[in-house]
Each structure stands twice: as structure tokens, then as C-alpha cells.
Amino acid sequence: QxxxxxxxxxxxxxxxxxxxxxxxxxxxxxxxxxxxxxxxQAPTKEREFVAGIAGTGIxxxxxxxxxxxxxxxxxxxxxxxxxxxxxxxxxxxxVYYCAAKLVRYYTGSVYTGESDYDYWGQGTQVTVxx
Numbered sequence: 001q002x003x004x005x006x007x008x009x010x011x012x013x014x015x016x017x018x019x020x021x022x023x024x025x026x027x028x029x030x031x032x033x034x035x036x037x038x039x040x041q042a043p044t045k046e047r048e049f050v051a052g053i054a055g056t057g058i059x060x061x062x063x064x065x066x067x068x069x070x071x072x073x074x075x076x077x078x079x080x081x082x083x084x085x086x087x088x089x090x091x092x093x094x095v096y097y098c099a100a101k102l103v104r105y106y107t108g109s110v111y112t113g114e115s116d117y118d119y120w121g122q123g124t125q126v127t128v129x130x
Contacts, residue, residue: 007022024080
């Protein structure tokens with residue numbers, strides 16, 4: 001079982017920055033056996049992939065809409081994944097969710113599908129004012 005707790009959301013003006021954190025309580029397998037990702041869901045829209053990171057932390061992937069502005073990273077000694085968000089735009093306004101996928105063997109892959117992930121946090125609101 002994995003429990004995820006996000007933090008760091010808030011209200012920020014366009015062009016500003018925020019850093020989201022997701023602390024993971026894991027059992028059975030170490031945190032490094034979990035691929036992680038951030039998704040977001042804006043009002044009236046479906047949840048979408050934002051960025052993902054492999055269990056090793058070496059491989060990452062970002063959605064085109066955030067590439068060059070958002071950076072995902074993880075600290076496996078702290079069981080934490082981060083999303084550094086810069087040059088924020090009003091269209092980045094959404095609830096941001098942290099997600100975890102248990103990977104028992106090869107931990108070098110990034111997963112981008114919502115159905116790939118087994119565990120989800122409760123979400124943290126990010127609002128970017130224009």
C-alpha cells in the first residue's frame with residue numbers, strides 16, 4: 001500500500017513559480033521501485049499527464065504543454081517527488097495530483113497513462129492569476 005500527500009499549491013500571478021512536493025509512505029517495496037508522475041485536472045476538463053519520472057530518477061518526461069517550464073525530480077532518500085513550476089500561465093490552473101506505480105523489476109521507465117498508476121494523492125490546487 002502507498003499513501004501520497006501533496007503540498008505546495010497556492011495562488012500565484014502569471015509568470016510566477018511554485019514547487020509542489022509529494023511525500024510517499026510505501027510498504028513492501030522501496031520508494032525507488034515506484035515510478036512517479038504528476039497529473040492535473042482543470043475545471044470541466046479531463047485529468048491529464050504533466051510529467052513523469054522513473055524509479056531510478058534518471059529518466060523523466062514532460063507533456064509538451066509544460067516542457068521547458070516544469071521540472072520533475074525525486075529524492076529517494078526522502079521518499080519525495082517534486083514538481084518545479086516556472087513561468088506559470090493562467091492555463092496551468094488546476095488541481096495537481098501525484099501518482100505512483102509499483103515497478104517490481106525494471107525501474108528505468110516513465111509511464112504517461114492515467115491507468116498505469118496504482119496510487120493517487122488527494123490533490124493540491126494551483127491557481128495562476130492573469
